[in-house]
Amino acid sequence: MIAKCANPSCPNQFRYFGQGKLFPFELKNPTPPCKDVPNAVCVRRPHRHTIFFWLCRSCAASLTLCFDPHTGVSVLPVPVNAGDAPGQCGQ
Ligand SMILES: [Zn+2]
Numbered sequence: 001m002i003a004k005c006a007n008p009s010c011p012n013q014f015r016y017f018g019q020g021k022l023f024p025f026e027l028k029n030p031t032p033p034c035k036d037v038p039n040a041v042c043v044r045r046p047h048r049h050t051i052f053f054w055l056c057r058s059c060a061a062s063l064t065l066c067f068d069p070h071t072g073v074s075v076l077p078v079p080v081n082a083g084d085a086p087g088q089c090g091q
Helices: 039-044
Strands: 021-027 049-055 063-068 072-077
Touching: 021 063, 049 063
Parallel strands: none
Antiparallel strands: 021 049, 063 072
16 A cells, blocks of 8 residues: 655655654544545545555654545654654644
């Protein structure tokens, strides 16, 4: 499912786990239209489904991700003192 770095301007391909950083996001009853969600998942509307995005090592050093099923995944600069928590869209 993960093909490349989630940074749209980065061409790095996902090769194997252990390089870069995986970001899990939990979907709860997603409703169409879905963006960056596999269509098969969106139409099934699972009660819960975890979707993963990946940043390559160089991007993960300075970027984090936020995800909204309607607007898709967004790349954000890593907030200072945020620890490892994924970013919140619009916060
Ligand atoms: Zn990258």
